[in-house]
Amino acid sequence: GQNIDQPTEMTATEGAIVQINCTYQTSGFNGLFWYQQHAGEAPTFLSYNVLDGLEEKGRFSSFLSRSKGYSYLLLKELQMKDSASYLCAVRNFNKFYFGSGTKLNVKP
Amino acid sequence: ETGVTQTPRHLVMGMTNKKSLKCEQHLGHNAMYWYKQSAKKPLELMFVYNFKEQTENNSVPSRFSPECPNSSHLFLHLHTLQPEDSALYLCASSQDEGGSYNEQFFGPGTRLTVL
Numbered sequence: 001g002q003n004i005d006q007p008t009e010m011t012a013t014e015g016a017i018v019q020i021n022c023t024y025q026t027s028g029f030n031g032l033f034w035y036q037q038h039a040g041e042a043p044t045f046l047s048y049n050v051l052d053g054l055e056e057k058g059r060f061s062s063f064l065s066r067s068k069g070y071s072y073l074l075l076k077e078l079q080m081k082d083s084a085s086y087l088c089a090v091r092n093f094n095k096f097y098f099g100s101g102t103k104l105n106v107k108p
Numbered sequence: 109e110t111g112v113t114q115t116p117r118h119l120v121m122g123m124t125n126k127k128s129l130k131c132e133q134h135l136g137h138n139a140m141y142w143y144k145q146s147a148k149k150p151l152e153l154m155f156v157y158n159f160k161e162q163t164e165n166n167s168v169p170s171r172f173s174p175e176c177p178n179s180s181h182l183f184l185h186l187h188t189l190q191p192e193d194s195a196l197y198l199c200a201s202s203q204d205e206g207g208s209y210n211e212q213f214f215g216p217g218t219r220l221t222v223l
Binding site for chain 1: 139150153158211213214215216
């Protein structure tokens with residue numbers, strides 16, 4: 001079966017750095033995506049990794065290790081608006097497998 | 109504005125009703141998807157369409173019937189649903205080109221309640 005694991009919930013302080021981990025076991029792999037979803041809203045794309053290494057986009061970075069089935073999303077200089085759920089998704093051809101999401105609470 | 113619209117945004121229906129959800133993408137993408145999002149559970153892929161052809165049916169009960177008349181429109185027809193089908197139904201689209209896989213753009217979703 002397909003398995004995507006993320007922590008359920010995390011809390012961090014405004015201005016700090018937080019790392020959200022994702023481990024996966026899937027029958028195939030064509031890339032790993034991170035999405036942000038605010039309560040009551042649609043998921044929005046944050047990052048995509050298909051090769052090992054770090055991808056940086058402003059305050060957000062994502063890392064992938066295919067041999068370890070592991071990824072993380074790094075959020076720097078946290079802002080209150082970063083309070084949301086963060087979804088890890090693995091693509092296998094035209095199928096996407098999502099984790100349950102990590103709810104991030106940013107406190108002042 | 110994400111370029112993917114869904115109607116209605118909220119729907120309440122009885123178990124014997126027939127209703128349809130509509131999705132439209134204005135991004136020129138060639139692939140469209142239906143997902144179900146229930147509380148505390150992962151997003152579940154239901155159906156995938158590439159160039160109007162259904163390429164994936166993820167063991168979805170027949171009371172859910174998709175329709176894709178063209179690359180820009182996607183429908184989900186609902187019939188004799190169960191209360192456990194109450195969830196947020198999300199539509200998404202992406203541009204798939206050969207071996208290059210691009211991110212999905214999601215619509216705002218339809219919040220469905222089955223009484």
